[in-house]
Amino acid sequence: MTIAHRFDYERPDTLSGVLDALARCGGRARVLAGGTDLIGWIREDLIAPDVLIDLKALDELKVLHCADGVLQIGAGVTFNQLLESDAVRSDFPLVFEMAGRVASNGVRNRATMAGNICSAVPCNDSGPVLLVYEATLHVAGPTGTRDLSALEWFLGPRKTALQPDEVLTGITLKKPEGRHGGCWLKLGRYKGEDLAQASTAILMLENGETRIAFGSVAPVPLRAPAMEALLKGRTPDAALIAQAQAMLSDLITPITDVRASLEYRLHMVGVMLERGLPAAAERMNGNGPDYGTTLI
Amino acid sequence: MKKHTITFRLNGEPCTLDVEANELLLDVLRDKVGVKSPKAGCERGDCGSCTILLEGKSVRSCLILAVEVDGQEITTVEGLSRNGLTPLQQAFLNHNSFQCGFCAPGMVLTVTELLEKNPHPSKEEIQEAIAGNLCRCTGYQPIIDAVLELTKK
Numbered sequence: 001m002t003i004a005h006r007f008d009y010e011r012p013d014t015l016s017g018v019l020d021a022l023a024r025c026g027g028r029a030r031v032l033a034g035g036t037d038l039i040g041w042i043r044e045d046l047i048a049p050d051v052l053i054d055l056k057a058l059d060e061l062k063v064l065h066c067a068d069g070v071l072q073i074g075a076g077v078t079f080n081q082l083l084e085s086d087a088v089r090s091d092f093p094l095v096f097e098m099a100g101r102v103a104s105n106g107v108r109n110r111a112t113m114a115g116n117i118c119s120a121v122p123c124n125d126s127g128p129v130l131l132v133y134e135a136t137l138h139v140a141g142p143t144g145t146r147d148l149s150a151l152e153w154f155l156g157p158r159k160t161a162l163q164p165d166e167v168l169t170g171i172t173l174k175k176p177e178g179r180h181g182g183c184w185l186k187l188g189r190y191k192g193e194d195l196a197q198a199s200t201a202i203l204m205l206e207n208g209e210t211r212i213a214f215g216s217v218a219p220v221p222l223r224a225p226a227m228e229a230l231l232k233g234r235t236p237d238a239a240l241i242a243q244a245q246a247m248l249s250d251l252i253t254p255i256t257d258v259r260a261s262l263e264y265r266l267h268m269v270g271v272m273l274e275r276g277l278p279a280a281a282e283r284m285n286g287n288g289p290d291y292g293t294t295l296i
Numbered sequence: 297m298k299k300h301t302i303t304f305r306l307n308g309e310p311c312t313l314d315v316e317a318n319e320l321l322l323d324v325l326r327d328k329v330g331v332k333s334p335k336a337g338c339e340r341g342d343c344g345s346c347t348i349l350l351e352g353k354s355v356r357s358c359l360i361l362a363v364e365v366d367g368q369e370i371t372t373v374e375g376l377s378r379n380g381l382t383p384l385q386q387a388f389l390n391h392n393s394f395q396c397g398f399c400a401p402g403m404v405l406t407v408t409e410l411l412e413k414n415p416h417p418s419k420e421e422i423q424e425a426i427a428g429n430l431c432r433c434t435g436y437q438p439i440i441d442a443v444l445e446l447t448k449k
Binding site for chain 1: 297298300316317318319320323339340341342344347350353354355356359360361363364402406409410423424425427428429
């Protein structure tokens with residue numbers, strides 16, 4: 001099946017070329033990275049841009065670099081590049097664990113983390129993980145560059161803080177201080193499927209902080225400050241986990257759709273806490289299941 | 297809309313043609329170039345039947361515009377087996393790994409990529425690699441068996 005909608009295609013080889021093209025097209029353009037969401041959306045008539053501006057000629061966006069505990073992920077970096085990076089695996093294990101569960105190998109060879117959060121569907125996998133690492137997002141626009149926290153990024157389903165004349169150029173994560181451990185739990189129908197029915201990212205830090213974020217159970221990926229306050233400085237035993245589970249119905253707003261019912265999603269996020277909190281604590285202490293082991 | 301002249305290498309041979317921006321790589325390969333091994337299945341990246349190798353990496357040709365691959369190298373099953381079946385294809389044949397064959401080109405290319413990176417994969421690693429290649433005939437077991445037998449030697 002071909003794409004009925006017709007559009008132009010540009011592949012600038014400089015960032016200023018990308019910004020010029022965006023300025024010229026005034027909101028009628030879309031930026032193309034891996035295309036694994038965008039091309040499908042165009043074919044399904046969800047969007048109808050006049051121009052696609054391909055980022056893949058920009059070598060500066062293909063940088064994946066880690067130094068002094070700071071990980072820089074260029075907008076052109078694919079999930080398989082993240083998965084294969086030793087620095088990601090050792091210092092940002094939730095990124096490793098998440099990247100390995102994004103769709104399938106053939107999609108991960110093409111799909112980028114930056115594209116994933118620009119698509120900003122409620123079930124995106126990168127969002128909860130970037131929220132618990134409190135990542136910084138780098139945006140370039142006609143008047144210069146600006147940095148945003150991941151916490152400010154998601155505004156609604158497929159809506160982000162990015163303006164039509166701006167482009168997301170990269171993502172920076174800082175390695176947490178001291179020991180840390182966590183997990184990424186994603187519920188899907190089968191491995192190799194892209195869309196999560198529910199997901200949870202948990203990051204525990206040596207200072208007693210536990211950061212939690214959920215995906216697919218609200219219009220945007222979201223942190224759970226009230227639950228984090230409950231868990232702060234405490235060992236997640238059965239009684240504490242039950243208290244955390246009891247808070248869920250006030251914190252998340254899952255919906256019923258073709259992939260899962262509201263009740264099932266709510267229940268399974270509870271199961272994720274039950275399995276994920278102890279696993280995160282064990283991993284912080286240097287044991288527990290290897291990263292990449294499926295916990296749900 | 298503007299036509300784009302693109303040149304890429306297909307199975308080692310240069311290939312130049314004019315495309316519009318909205319033409320999918322899968323359609324161009326099948327209908328304009330005549331390479332029929334990539335199949336149109338789900339056409340949304342879930343099933344893996346349109347898999348090709350782009351710069352040696354398995355990708356979904358149903359989610360790529362033809363204009364994006366200008367200057368790049370594409371391999372399909374036609375290229376892999378130009379000099380006869382590869383050992384992997386022979387192993388699939390020996391194990392009756394496929395019935396209808398619709399998933400076969402995608403499976404062959406996906407496992408070819410896996411074996412380049414990991415010549416002796418475990419059963420779990422094979423399952424992970426082909427998780428995005430759906431087969432509705434055989435239940436996957438003879439596919440996995442063939443790869444395990446080929447790579448244990």
